[in-house]
Amino acid sequence: MKSAVCPGSFDPITYGHLDIIERASARFDQVIVAVLENRTKSSLFTVEERIAMIQETTKGFGNVVVDSWYGLLVDYCTANNIGTIVKGLRAVTDFDYELQMAQINYQASKVETMFMATSPTHSFLSSSIVKELADFGGDVSTMVPPIVNESLRIRLAGE
Numbered sequence: 001m002k003s004a005v006c007p008g009s010f011d012p013i014t015y016g017h018l019d020i021i022e023r024a025s026a027r028f029d030q031v032i033v034a035v036l037e038n039r040t041k042s043s044l045f046t047v048e049e050r051i052a053m054i055q056e057t058t059k060g061f062g063n064v065v066v067d068s069w070y071g072l073l074v075d076y077c078t079a080n081n082i083g084t085i086v087k088g089l090r091a092v093t094d095f096d097y098e099l100q101m102a103q104i105n106y107q108a109s110k111v112e113t114m115f116m117a118t119s120p121t122h123s124f125l126s127s128s129i130v131k132e133l134a135d136f137g138g139d140v141s142t143m144v145p146p147i148v149n150e151s152l153r154i155r156l157a158g159e
Contacts, residue, residue: 004028004030004085006020006032006085010035010036011044012045012053012127012144013050013054013144013145014125015143019119019121021064023116025061029063033065044155049151072108074105075109077109082111085105086114086116088116088118089118090124098113
């Protein structure tokens with residue numbers, strides 16, 4: 001079985017992330033969306049909350065599973081027999097960083113990285129931008145799925 005991992009913080013998941021996940025799911029037998037557990041970074045949503053939102057928004061894809069990891073992504077790939085990392089690229093600045101990571105990952109473990117250009121519709125999206133806009137009362141309903149939009153509203157309102 002050909003498996004790939006789509007890693008990230010997904011704090012929160014956006015339509016840009018879902019575009020890449022959907023396109024990867026059409027090319028691999030199984031796609032694991034791996035949520036990064038970063039204990040040094042402050043996140044708006046817990047890992048468990050992010051996993052639940054991703055599970056809800058990807059339930060229509062029969063070959064997508066959601067997991068989390070802490071540590072090196074290549075160690076996760078090796079432990080789970082995953083040969084490909086799928087990353088979305090929005091701009092040249094993404095490419096500069098992601099190319100370095102891809103080369104290091106390949107050198108360390110022979111895990112390949114596949115880059116997918118983000119759909120132009122979503123090329124401006126980032127979780128950080130979505131959170132900032134939502135925090136100031138902006139409408140992010142065209143950027144995130146309804147469950148995420150509602151979760152942002154509740155969390156940022158302090159409910």
